[in-house]
Amino acid sequence: MSRSIWALPHFRWAAIAVLERNFLVWRKLMGPAIVLNFGEPLIYLLGLGLGLGHWVGTVAGLPYLVFLASGVVASSAMTTVSFEGMYSVFTRMVPQKTYDAMMATPMDIDDIVLGEIIWAALKGLFSAVAILVVAAVLGAVPGGWMALWALPVVFLMGLAFAGPAIIMSAVAGSYDFFNYYFVLIVTPMFMLSGVFFPTDSFPAALQAVVQFLPLTHAVEVIRPVIVGQPVTQIGAHLAVLSGFAVLSFYLAVAMVRRRLWV
Amino acid sequence: MTGLAKQSTPLLKSPVVQASGLVKSFGTLRAVDGIDFSIKPGQCFGFLGPNGAGKTTTLKMLMGLADFDAGSLSILGQALPQAARAIRARVGLVPQSDNLDPDFTVRENLFMYARFFGLKRATVAARVEALLEFSELTHKAQAKVDTLSGGMKRRLTIARALINDPEIVVLDEPTTGLDPQVRHVIWARLAELQARGVTLILTTHYMEEAERLCDELVVMDQGRILDQGSPTDLIHRHVESDVIELRGEVSEALFMTLRSMSAHAERQGTAVYIYTHAPMPILEFLADAPELTIIHRRAGMEDVFLRLTGRGLRE
Ligand SMILES: Nc1ncnc2c1ncn2[C@@H]1O[C@H](COP(=O)(O)OP(=O)(O)OP(=O)(O)O)[C@@H](O)[C@H]1O
Ligand SMILES: [Mg+2]
Numbered sequence: 001m002s003r004s005i006w007a008l009p010h011f012r013w014a015a016i017a018v019l020e021r022n023f024l025v026w027r028k029l030m031g032p033a034i035v036l037n038f039g040e041p042l043i044y045l046l047g048l049g050l051g052l053g054h055w056v057g058t059v060a061g062l063p064y065l066v067f068l069a070s071g072v073v074a075s076s077a078m079t080t081v082s083f084e085g086m087y088s089v090f091t092r093m094v095p096q097k098t099y100d101a102m103m104a105t106p107m108d109i110d111d112i113v114l115g116e117i118i119w120a121a122l123k124g125l126f127s128a129v130a131i132l133v134v135a136a137v138l139g140a141v142p143g144g145w146m147a148l149w150a151l152p153v154v155f156l157m158g159l160a161f162a163g164p165a166i167i168m169s170a171v172a173g174s175y176d177f178f179n180y181y182f183v184l185i186v187t188p189m190f191m192l193s194g195v196f197f198p199t200d201s202f203p204a205a206l207q208a209v210v211q212f213l214p215l216t217h218a219v220e221v222i223r224p225v226i227v228g229q230p231v232t233q234i235g236a237h238l239a240v241l242s243g244f245a246v247l248s249f250y251l252a253v254a255m256v257r258r259r260l261w262v
Numbered sequence: 263m264t265g266l267a268k269q270s271t272p273l274l275k276s277p278v279v280q281a282s283g284l285v286k287s288f289g290t291l292r293a294v295d296g297i298d299f300s301i302k303p304g305q306c307f308g309f310l311g312p313n314g315a316g317k318t319t320t321l322k323m324l325m326g327l328a329d330f331d332a333g334s335l336s337i338l339g340q341a342l343p344q345a346a347r348a349i350r351a352r353v354g355l356v357p358q359s360d361n362l363d364p365d366f367t368v369r370e371n372l373f374m375y376a377r378f379f380g381l382k383r384a385t386v387a388a389r390v391e392a393l394l395e396f397s398e399l400t401h402k403a404q405a406k407v408d409t410l411s412g413g414m415k416r417r418l419t420i421a422r423a424l425i426n427d428p429e430i431v432v433l434d435e436p437t438t439g440l441d442p443q444v445r446h447v448i449w450a451r452l453a454e455l456q457a458r459g460v461t462l463i464l465t466t467h468y469m470e471e472a473e474r475l476c477d478e479l480v481v482m483d484q485g486r487i488l489d490q491g492s493p494t495d496l497i498h499r500h501v502e503s504d505v506i507e508l509r510g511e512v513s514e515a516l517f518m519t520l521r522s523m524s525a526h527a528e529r530q531g532t533a534v535y536i537y538t539h540a541p542m543p544i545l546e547f548l549a550d551a552p553e554l555t556i557i558h559r560r561a562g563m564e565d566v567f568l569r570l571t572g573r574g575l576r577e
Contacts, residue, residue: 017377021377096361101361103327104355105350106350261329
């Protein structure tokens with residue numbers, strides 16, 4: 001009779017209604033969102049890429065602006081997805097009771113979480129597109145049109161980061177709780193996954209640790225695609241990202257059930 | 263339409279809700295402690311009970327939103343929890359506290375809710391306008407939810423619960439905290455729904471609401487059903503026809519006398535309540551006590567409620 005939070009989730013089209021809801025709300029605030037998504041990377045790339053790049057010269061055989069832009073595409077998607085999966089999802093789950101309202105319809109938590117994960121990944125994708133456009137304008141996309149192949153990978157990494165963020169939302173008592181995740185997970189990845197500098201300068205132990213970070217694997221695929229170099233071990237990288245996506249989706253559904261089921 | 267279907271198909275005469283031996287525990291607390299009830303199509307069925315009686319928990323079980331630990335529950339001929347999604351497609355819920363979407367306007371809230379039922383915008387466009395009309399919110403259609411008054415929010419929540427053209431509408435304290443004008447509008451709307459053949463299941467703390475709207479009531483306390491019946495049945499069964507309420511100093515001697523003259527008398531603070539089938543002799547006797555304020559009225563559900571659940575606070 002009693003339900004188990006660990007039951008396997010279903011994949012249903014009902015999840016699209018969540019995307020639709022979030023998109024309609026996003027559309028209302030599209031102006032500021034676009035300013036943020038295009039303005040921030042522009043400043044970043046100009047400041048760091050050209051400013052710092054002038055002193056750094058080339059990194060791993062690439063002009064620093066090119067190296068940086070291809071990394072920031074991935075890190076920005078990570079940050080965007082994490083914010084969406086934490087602050088926004090928590091708002092809808094707890095104070096706003098949006099999910100309670102949805103659960104009185106034929107929608108299940110499976111559908112809600114699936115919809116939120118896809119939505120967060122799409123937002124990450126949008127931020128990546130914005131950076132790619134800015135980088136292209138600055139002439140920092142040597143891969144040309146082939147760089148667009150980075151986008152499906154960005155979407156996949158979005159899925160991989162959305163699940164963990166939603167798990168945090170499901171267990172959080174308040175917004176302050178997310179500080180732990182940002183300080184312990186997001187910021188270290190931001191700094192250590194090869195976004196700003198190559199990881200081969202790290203001591204061997206740290207290099208081994210870095211291999212467990214999903215952002216490292218995302219960067220390892222996205223950067224060569226954008227700069228027009230061959231990707232090595234693409235299967236392994238995509239498998240890591242897919243593994244994170246699948247496992248964290250399952251855990252996110254379980255944790256949200258644990259929180260919302262009566 | 264549902265009404266017509268109900269008349270022509272004898273099958274639907276069978277209960278729309280059938281609950282037996284329902285139990286729901288939170289840790290060691292048995293919030294719902296073995297209750298049985300059945301609800302006929304087209305009925306307005308009410309749950310009364312003090313705070314914490316288990317009313318909301320019962321409604322959540324009906325919606326498939328809360329699990330139950332024992333017993334069985336079937337809605338519209340389908341068993342819970344297996345058929346929860348199918349059942350929710352045919353039921354509307356007005357939760358105890360509003361959870362409208364603050365990011366949308368009034369009209370958008372209705373359209374969006376339809377999407378959660380998998381209904382297409384074009385399919386519900388006419389219904390959305392009809393529901394705005396029904397809930398007297400047409401003039402507020404473009405307003406953001408945060409700008410609405412409590413009464414408007416409640417009406418919108420009720421309209422939202424009707425977006426899927428439900429056969430059953432479940433309302434958890436539909437009028438709590440609203441002014442008398444709004445309350446009367448909501449009562450009229452609920453009566454309209456019932457006239458269309460929709461089954462209503464509600465909880466309330468307002469005895470007037472229960473008496474006016476409900477065909478059948480259960481009185482719950484501490485997770486159990488104390489009694490069940492129509493408002494008139496319950497009144498006949500549990501209290502005398504008349505109540506005389508006294509306010510002012512009532513001496514112990516006078517109280518004893520009144521008690522001997524009536525079927526039941528009780529003190530509550532500075533008031534005394536006397537229950538009787540024969541009020542005249544008592545009223546004549548009390549004519550000698552002009553310092554007391556005397557209120558004579560017919561007994562109602564409030565008296566039944568207090569008799570069954572006692573006058574003590576629940577916290
Ligand atoms: N999620 C929960 N976890 C733990 N206890 C709960 C939970 N929900 C309800 N309870 C407890 O179960 C009991 C019944 O609660 P319920 O909300 O069903 O009462 P109610 O009759 O609706 O009361 P009210 O009139 O105040 O709305 C209460 O003691 C309440 O504290
Ligand atoms: Mg309640």
